Amino acid sequence: MSPIATSRFFRCVAIVWLAATGAVVAAPAIPAWSLLPQPAKLSPAGSGAATIADGAVVSVRGADRAQVQSMAERFVQRVADTNGLHLRLAATGAAHPAIAFDVEPNADVTDDAGYRITVDDGGILVTARTPRGAFYGSVTLAQLLTPAGWTRGAPVAVAHGVIDDHPRFAWRALLLDSGRHYQSVAEIKQLIDWMSLHKLNVLLWHLTEDQGWRLDIPKYPELTKIGACRKAVGFDRELTGSAEQPYCGFYTEADARDIVRYAAERYVEVVPEIDLPGHMQAAVATYPWLGVTGQRPPVWTEWGVSPWLLKPNEKTLQFVDDVLDEVMRLFPSRYISIGGDEADKQQWNASPEVQAQMRKLGLANMDQLQGWFTQQVAAHLIKAGRTPVGWDDELVAGATLPAAEVVMSWHGDDNERVALTAIKQGHDVVMTPQESLYFDHVQSDRPDEWPGPPPAATLRQAYDTVVIPNGASAAEAKRIIGVQAGLWAEQMPTFAHDQHAVFPRVAALAELGWSPAQAHDWDGFLQRMPAELARYRALGIGYADSAFAPAFQVTASEGGFRVELANQVGFGTLRYTTDGSAPTSRSTPYSRPLTLARDATLRAATFAADGFELAAPRALVLDETTLLSRDSSALATCSQQPGSRLEGSKPATGPRPLYSVDIGNACWLWPQASLDGTRHVAMTVERMPWRFGDEAKDAVVRHPADAAGEFEIHADSCTGPLLARLPLGSAARANGQVRLDAQVAMPAGAGARDLCVFATGDPRQGQWALARIAFSK
Structure with a gap:
């Protein structure tokens, strides 16, 4: 064998061995870190990279070995699902792993949810105090292995450097409304998976509504026999297959435990919501004695605010206590939400019995009566060692809430006045303004925008949500414990619609909840979105491209049309065709208004710098009917x-x-x-x-x-x-x-x-x- 052949032979052997062991190999290009949410501190080395190839070894060491091992197994599977690299998890601590997770209770990292990632010639080391911190480190590491422009299954070069990270807020939440439309257990688990990949840690599970009672309560079995079903009206008929087949669905005790367990493995806390005294028409439809009139309404088939409130008396309070006892048995969360929003008091006002009770209690109005009712419910939770959570409506009305109650502030108008009132009264507050973080709202005014209520909550509006109310002192600002997006399901009958509504706005939510205030940078966020959208696509998430989609503005010109192209965020390169073909990353880039003849079809799409398609093609037909x-x-x-x-x-x-x-x-x-x-x-x-x-x-x-x-x-x-x-x-x-x-x-x-x-x-x-x-x- 010639010296050159021998050299090539040993070089090939070395490459195979390095790939098999996951050791560091040279990389021709080092992509920049593209991480979302942005970590607290990034310290790139400026040169050098660790390359992770197929077969790289992953090891676990330190404390809580079994728990971290289970997390590492999910990490290996996630990497395989996302970018096609098949890593090997060592049964015991490998001598020279490419990736190592090290959990040490005294590790020099900030916060029990914090972590440090070190990338150097020795490979990649994730250090944390707790398995939770190691998990969040694994989320960031998976993103390091899917940089912008990655090729599925190909080795990935990870730039040398150190990442020190920890969350800004303790409550990083998504509310899921299962009352208006029911999601399967498998769909909720899928959503929890995707939440955890954004470092969200609270699923506020809205389980009771006017349109359906969704949780099995053994002491009151009719709640799910009657209250979990409504007549199939409108599109519900298509979901059930017939107007004669009611729309039904509820979660058994086993379902609830399964979801709680699954979420806990991904460091997501399930906070149940039993909304009262309003949004209770399904309960009153089941047990009319819970209501004021004694009549039995139907389980509601409409959307909006129902007047069927619970009767605020001792018998109803016993029912509520019984329900909450079952809820506390199923959900170990420190927090239990009791709602309190949108209580239309017309039936209370019309009831001599309720009026008499209000006077007997020495209360001035029905808002104070709701406050009294809420106090009784909250006291039962506090006695059991739980913390009540509720909406800010009573504060809007000028009433008070129990001192221990966490307030979810959804009235973001008037300069976050209500949230500021709550923190000045000593409440911990979760910011969830409907104007920017209600993800059921439409995302644009595009003609192909999916269903939803107005006004639009755009990606930019979500990202720019005010999380510290104006006028709050430094001490008062500490009362803001987190942020939350709402996924209200009146117009979202399918899981595909849920995905479209949540993604990519959840990326903005993630950065609000996790990243430090000084890292807030819209332009930087947009630069990191192509890699994030590519991850969504690899995971099969049906995200909305509304923010990046091309929009057409057409006016008449001599002999034809003048067409201007733009997109909502002003990011990416718009490329177009007029020959009937779909635009690609090599199509003509748009730079100035186009002049086109009649009987033309313009197609346009948006691309990132690396050629990734940010928004699918849209078409515009130009003919005599256009204007x-x-x-x-x-x-x-x-x-x-x-x-x-x-x-x-x-x-x-x-x-x-x-x-x-x-x-x-x-x-x-x-x-x-x-x-x-x-x-x-x-x-x-x-x-x-x-x-x-x-x-x-x-x-x-x-x-x-x-x-x-x-x-x-x-x-x-x-x-x-x-x-x-x-x-x-x-x-x-x-x-x-x-x-x-x-x-x-x-x-x-x-x-x-x-x-x-x-x-x-x-x-x-x-x-x-x-x-x-x-x-x-």
């Missing part, structure tokens, strides 16, 4: 409030339609419509069942010209000249979308005119939604 048509997302509402995104009925083929609707007011505005010479209008509409609860009080009723009602189009204002009337007739009885056509009485030479489009009749008898309006000449 003469609008869908409802491109129209304003007549109230000037943002519309709700509502889903229509599923058609025989194609996707389910989406509408922008001002609930209770079927009226839209098209400012400055250029409709010269148009003679005809076509509208696609759908009548949707009313299930919007207390929105009914604000419904706008317009007198119909015909018994079945009609759509009307007016110029200049909603009382201006009538341009077209489109009778509804048989459309009012149709299921799904229907098309309406009419001639337009457009004045000659009308120029650009403001248009008002509305449906007559009472929306509470069926809410009309507008899919599209199109004029033609």
